[in-house]
Amino acid sequence: MRGVIEELDADGMGVLKAGRREIHIPFTSPGDVVEVKRWRRRKRKLIAVDFEVVQPSDERVEPRCPHFGTCGGCLLQHLPYGRQIEFKEDKLSRILGMSVNVKPSPVIYGHRNRIDVVISTKGIGFRKRGTWWDVVDIEECPVFGKTSAKVLRSLREFIGDHKPGLYEIGKNEGFLRYIVMREGKFTGELMVNLVTSEGTLPEDFPSYFDYADSIYWSVNRTKSDVSYGEIEKFWKLEFTRERLGDVVYLIHPNSFFQTNSHSAVILLEEVSKRVDGERVLDLYSGVGTFGVYLAKRGLNVEGIEANPFAVEMANRNVEINGVDATFRVGSDRGVGDLSGYDTVVLDPPRSGLHPKLIKKILKDKPESIVYVSCNPNTLAENLGKLSEGYSVEDAVGIDMFPHTPHVETVVKLKPKV
Numbered sequence: 001m002r003g004v005i006e007e008l009d010a011d012g013m014g015v016l017k018a019g020r021r022e023i024h025i026p027f028t029s030p031g032d033v034v035e036v037k038r039w040r041r042r043k044r045k046l047i048a049v050d051f052e053v054v055q056p057s058d059e060r061v062e063p064r065c066p067h068f069g070t071c072g073g074c075l076l077q078h079l080p081y082g083r084q085i086e087f088k089e090d091k092l093s094r095i096l097g098m099s100v101n102v103k104p105s106p107v108i109y110g111h112r113n114r115i116d117v118v119i120s121t122k123g124i125g126f127r128k129r130g131t132w133w134d135v136v137d138i139e140e141c142p143v144f145g146k147t148s149a150k151v152l153r154s155l156r157e158f159i160g161d162h163k164p165g166l167y168e169i170g171k172n173e174g175f176l177r178y179i180v181m182r183e184g185k186f187t188g189e190l191m192v193n194l195v196t197s198e199g200t201l202p203e204d205f206p207s208y209f210d211y212a213d214s215i216y217w218s219v220n221r222t223k224s225d226v227s228y229g230e231i232e233k234f235w236k237l238e239f240t241r242e243r244l245g246d247v248v249y250l251i252h253p254n255s256f257f258q259t260n261s262h263s264a265v266i267l268l269e270e271v272s273k274r275v276d277g278e279r280v281l282d283l284y285s286g287v288g289t290f291g292v293y294l295a296k297r298g299l300n301v302e303g304i305e306a307n308p309f310a311v312e313m314a315n316r317n318v319e320i321n322g323v324d325a326t327f328r329v330g331s332d333r334g335v336g337d338l339s340g341y342d343t344v345v346l347d348p349p350r351s352g353l354h355p356k357l358i359k360k361i362l363k364d365k366p367e368s369i370v371y372v373s374c375n376p377n378t379l380a381e382n383l384g385k386l387s388e389g390y391s392v393e394d395a396v397g398i399d400m401f402p403h404t405p406h407v408e409t410v411v412k413l414k415p416k417v
């Protein structure tokens with residue numbers, strides 16, 4: 001089947017229309033002439049798995065990464081960055097039913113402060129797009145930066161010297177499973193975290209990464225294919241640090257932190273300017289990313305987070321920044337009276353707000369809500385339910401994820417009169 005890509009879908013794939021049939025094709029651009037030889041059905045979509053761009057669109061640019069087109073990490077490197085922003089604005093406008101401007105990332109390569117690299121018998125790198133069992137072997141990740149090449153060289157040297165078992169995906173066999181890199185883009189501090197199955201790590205392992213500020217060994221004792229585990233041991237610093245604006249945050253291997261530090265500064269500024277009053281509830285507060293930043297501006301902040309370890313990290317961040325804020329363990333289903341807060345900041349997981357919390361918000365009617373979302377679909381659903389008592393005052397997108405179809409959104413809501 002041959003035809004011209006007319007548009008991109010919400011997932012960033014080109015759409016080829018043939019009668020009533022639509023085939024979704026990764027790594028393509030509007031204007032591309034494509035030949036599709038084979039496709040398969042996935043989640044009610046027809047996805048091309050064997051195709052060729054026979055005549056590229058004039059819009060395309062040369063991707064910086066040599067693995068573009070096979071690696072599952074980036075989907076849009078072939079589009080000019082301005083076109084990526086337009087795509088995300090169109091996506092948000094379609095899903096949310098309103099015009100939303102997207103603020104671009106100040107840096108579009110070397111912007112990611114974390115990457116999780118698979119160590120397997122298939123290779124050392126990232127999952128091949130469309131598979132869970134295959135790996136694209138890489139030497140460097142351009143969206144993380146030059147440090148990735150240094151760490152991966154050291155890892156391969158360690159493997160060459162000690163011949164440890166590499167993980168066999170699907171069989172739950174082998175010792176080395178992941179190496180996770182975290183880098184403070186504004187502090188320059190580097191953390192290397194080796195994730196293994198249960199076993200013995202050679203004593204000289206840290207010497208291969210002596211340039212890192214923090215070196216961790218984590219053990220995943222489960223069959224789950226995840227890039228974290230129980231902390232077995234660490235060398236040098238217990239935490240690395242990142243600075244966003246005038247706030248310093250401690251980074252731990254098992255902490256969630258915004259993956260684009262450059263855009264995270266913009267995100268914090270956009271949230272801060274939408275906060276009204278003095279008393280703020282930071283719900284789904286994590287390590288205090290928003291709450292500590294707002295407390296630095298003199299606001300009275302209380303944070304609630306379900307993960308006890310994240311709460312511990314948030315309170316450490318309060319201490320090192322010398323601010324007045326309190327973070328505690330709690331559930332989004334059991335929050336107290338919300339009416340006493342001037343602003344409630346919401347940053348839920350991709351699944352969105354719990355229905356009980358939505359009912360609680362509509363009942364208590366806090367004076368202002370700032371909703372931060374990485375999933376426009378669940379955001380749209382939640383806004384629809386909140387519209388019983390709230391109206392959207394404004395919204396802005398922030399590109400936290402260049403070269404991917406993902407986008408962060410900040411929405412301010414006020415009670416209806």
